[in-house]
Every structure is written in structure tokens, then in C-alpha cells.
Amino acid sequence: MSTKRFKTSFMKDVSKTLRQNIRDWGMYIALLTIMAIFTITTKGVFISSRNIGNLIDQTGYIAVLAVGMTLVIVIRDIDLSVGFLAGFLGAVAAISMVSWHLPVYASIPVVLGLGVLAGLLTGFLVAQMKIPAFVATLAGWLGYRGALQLATMSRGTIIIPSDAFNAIGNGYIPDIPGIGILPGVHKLTLILGVVAIALFIISAINNRRKMRAYDSKVLAMHLFIIELVFVSALVGAITWVLAGYRGLSWTGVVVLIVVIFYNFVMSRTVLGRHIYAVGGNPEAAELSGISVKKVTYVVFASMGLLAALSGILFASRFKSATTTAGTLFELDAIAAAFVGGASPSGGVGKVTGSIVGAFVMMSLTSGMNLMGIDISYQYIVKALVLAGAVIFDIAARNRARE
């Protein structure tokens, strides 16, 4: 009798929490479902360490753009220029090493700095000149495309000779030598994964304890434990799969740093709060003393920085700069953000969501490629996923409002 009552109240808690956070949880469930389907249809090839490792490296340059695009979409803007900006800055990186003979450690900061400048220019057009972001960045799309073609005109493709630079897109973190146990498994990756899980659990428990002091509505204990187990299992599984091949790639490290940093800024800092406030109600934000202009500048500057990073990751992965580098990156990044739960009407969107969105889209590509599905069908499937995600969003939001 009492266990039965416990069960019904438990199910009620679960369904209530699921309903309230359906978008967050739905994303992870969707990604896991997609991965499970491809694992079955490809007889395990999809989930192999090698394929997952590649998947992460292929997603990297879109993922960092999607992170920046999330912020842009949160403040109700859009940035169409970042694809060719990434391509152009990748070419600048190549030229700086090949023609100007800059060492890698000088070339990368220069390119990142140029990215920030380009972002500030967009910010100036949008915040100062009040040009709608769509138009301002469409101009950027044209301009950077031209600049990319100019930069690569003389040689077509610029081969990058620097091994250090090319390692960013192709290399892996070193392993700890001389450990006998678990041969063939990347120990440092494993250790990092375990540390990450431990840190996550400690901070979650800490946070929950403090929150109880003033908020009676903290997650019920059993749900909290489910959440801990779910996230830990997910991180653990990814770690295990990666450790089975060559470990964590440098691209993976870059993406992780970007995600952790941006997630921290957006959820824990005053700046992040101001970005959400501006997205939720710009007039209210301004009236409460937040400078919408300043926030707009910061968001576009960060977008420029991440476009530069994306360009570096892409150039490094292909060890070269090409005339078409960056083509359609911006649309992939925008799609990732929307699949990841960002709202076109602004104020809503998480960095982690966009990353998951990027992996959903790239998993579809990778899985369907492995299955030998024609590219035309791939586009149609992705169209359905994008439309489905947004329809799901709108339905969930309407239900929450009732």
C-alpha cells in the first residue's frame, strides 16, 4: 500500500519534472535515440571509438560557431557572416604562417584578434547604426566571401606546413606512459572523465544544499539522483568510447573549453544574466540600467572570436585554406542552435543545448553516410528534424504557459 503510494507520487514527480524541463531532457533523449538507431542499423560501426572520435572532430568547427550563435539568437539577432568570416580568417592564418612566416603561437592570437575586430564591426553596424542584424551580416557574408576569394586567388589552396597548427584539428592529447593496466585504453582521457564526473557530482550536491535554504521547490531527492546518474553515465560512456581509440582529440579539448567557459558565463555571471535580460525584454533591460548597446557589442565580438576559432579548427583539420572554406557553416550553426532549443523570439537558448544540437545534426550526417544513404535524402531528414524540433518547442512553450 505505502509502496504503491510512493510509486504513484514518484511517477507524478517524474512526469511533472519531465514536462517542466521537457526541452532540456528531450534533447538528450533525442540524441541518445538517434545514436542507438544508427548503432543498430550500422551493426555497431557508428558507436565505434574511431567513428565517435571523428564525429567530434567534424562537429568541432560548427560547434564553436553554434555556441556564439546561441548568444546572438538569445539577443534576438542573427549572424549570417560567420561562415565566410571563418573561412577568410582560416586563410589569413595560413597566409600568416606561409607568407609572413609567423610562428603558430603568434599566428593564432593575431587571427583571434582579427575575429574580435570583425565582430566589433558587426556590433557597430547593429548597435550603433541600428542596421538590422540580418542585413548587416548579409553584407558581411558578401564581403568576407569576396575577401576569402581574394586571399586564396593566387594559389587556390594554401597548404599549411606547420605540424603544431595541424595538430589542433588532427592530434590527440598525450597519454601517461608506463601504466600497465588496461592496455589499449587511453588512460589520461579516462582520468579526465572520472575527474569531470566527480566535479559535476560535488558541485551539484553543493548547489542543491545551498538552494534549499531559500527555495522549497528544489528537485525531489530521487529525481535529483536520477539526474546525477544520467549525466554521470553519459559522460562516463563518452569517455570510455573515446579512451578506446586514441583518446581525447585537441579539437575535443578546444570545444570542451569553449562550452564550459560559455556555459559558465551564461549561467553564472552578471554578463550572462544581462544577455538573457536583453533577449527577454530589451526595453526593460535598458530601463533597469543595462546597456543594450554594450551587450550587443560583447555578443558580436564573442561571435567574431568564435568564428576565428572555427576557421582555425577547419583549416587545421584539412591542413590547408581553400576558396570554399566556411561555406554554409553559418546555416549549420543556426540550425544547431534552433535544434538545441534556442528561440527565434529571443531570450531563450542554452550553450549546452546548441552543442547537443550540433551533435544531433552531425550524428545524422555521420550515421546516414555510414548507411550509404544518398545526400539528397540526408538533407530532407535534417529538414524534418529541424522543423520537428521547433514545432516541439512551440508546443512545449504553449503548454507551459497554460
Next chain:
Amino acid sequence: MSETTPIIEMQNIKKNFGGVQALQGVDLVLHHNEVLGLVGDNAAGKSTLMKILSGAYIPDEGEIFIEGKKAHIANPWNARQQGIEMVYQDLALADNLDVAANVFMGREAASVKLGPISIMDEHYMGQETQRLLNRLKIDISSVRLKVESLSGGQRQAVAIARATAFNNKVTIMDEPTAALSVAAIDKVLDLVRELKAQGSSIIIISHRLEDIYKVSDRMMVLRHGRKVCDTPVAGNIDDFRERVVAYIVGARDDFAEGVGKQQ
């Protein structure tokens, strides 16, 4: 600073929007610990005058003195720093944020500052918000609820909580009782009395003259961007209402500058 120096003095404020002369040289005085009622027909210029005081608009002409000193209010941040808070007519809340985030919007509490990056002290803000809601006897089950899920009265309460959270000197309320139930209106009026008891000075805009009558010490009428009446709130409510309505609709226009200053 003597007790007779007004806490706020606005002189000859003018404001045009394109061809519309919203304010045509308005004076306003608010004394220490006084509740001033501001009334007038739609489009009389009430919100515009108050938005100038709160830094949302810059006047075309005119000067503002705070405690006798000439003040420069170039934006809402300036006004808030000088102790002026306003509850806007449309509430100015961010629906995507929770109650605590809205109360602290624009002045988030930071626990650590690393250059341009300040880490928010969420726990402090949550506790403070809870304390504030309790003090104002506002019934909202959690400070972590998103504002979009609140009722009209609760949203109003959040906006008021924000304006009164920071021990400000002057609180401006633009139609705080619009769209509220009778019980909720009484709560807001109690709150105004409570704030006065705590030493605040308040300007309250309302179309409900009985609200103004109940809580205000003095009342000022705007009509077509001009001050047409400035009088202590006294006498019985029916006489009061009759007299004020005459000024609001323009049936009487015999206001002599100086009546308000006799107080």
C-alpha cells in the same frame, strides 16, 4: 540639507515627441517622506514626466534638483544610483527570467569579480528576494518561477518588489493598481503606506481617485502637458473627487502657481 528642502524638484520641464508637445513646462515638487498623487486624463503627460525623472527620457528643457542639488539624469542607471526607482506602467519585466532575476535586474549581486566577469551570488539574491516578498506579503510560491508563468497581480508585485528592493529614496509608481483585484489593490495601497512609514518618498499615478485619496498627502493634476492643479489631499472624498475631476477634464482652469507651495 534642511527638512524643508524638497527631495525632488523638477522645474519647467518640456518634452516634445515629433509634433506632440507632451510636456509644456511642468514644475513638480516632492517633499521628504511625502506621498504625491499624480493624476490626469489619458495622454496628459504623466508617464512622460515620471520617465524623465527615472532617466528613461531626456527632457528638451528644464532642470531637476535632488535634495537641493542640481542632478544630471542621463539614463536609468543614473537615476537608480541616485535613489530613484520606478514601477513602469507596462511593468518592464523580462518574462524569460525568474522572479529573483527580475528583482535584481541591472544590479545583480556579485560574489567574485574577475575584471569584466562578475560571478553572481544566486543564493544571496534568492534569499533577499524571498525576504522581500515576505515583507511585502506577496504570495509567490518560489523565487525561481519564471515571470511568464505569473498572474497579472503577481507580475505587478514583482515590479513593485524590484522598485523597493534597494532602500531607495524615491519610488515612482505608474498605475500600480491597474488590472488588479480589489484585494490586490488594498495590498498595494498598504504597501505604499508601509513604504512611507519606513521613510520613503513616493509618487503614485492612478486613474482611481479613491486610491490617490486614500494614500496621498498631496495631489497634482496634469492636463495637456501642463500642471493645472496642485493641492493637499483633504476634505471628504466626494468633494475631493468632484473638484479634481473638474480640473482633469478642464471644466476648471483657475490654478494659481504657488498654491502647492503653501504646504
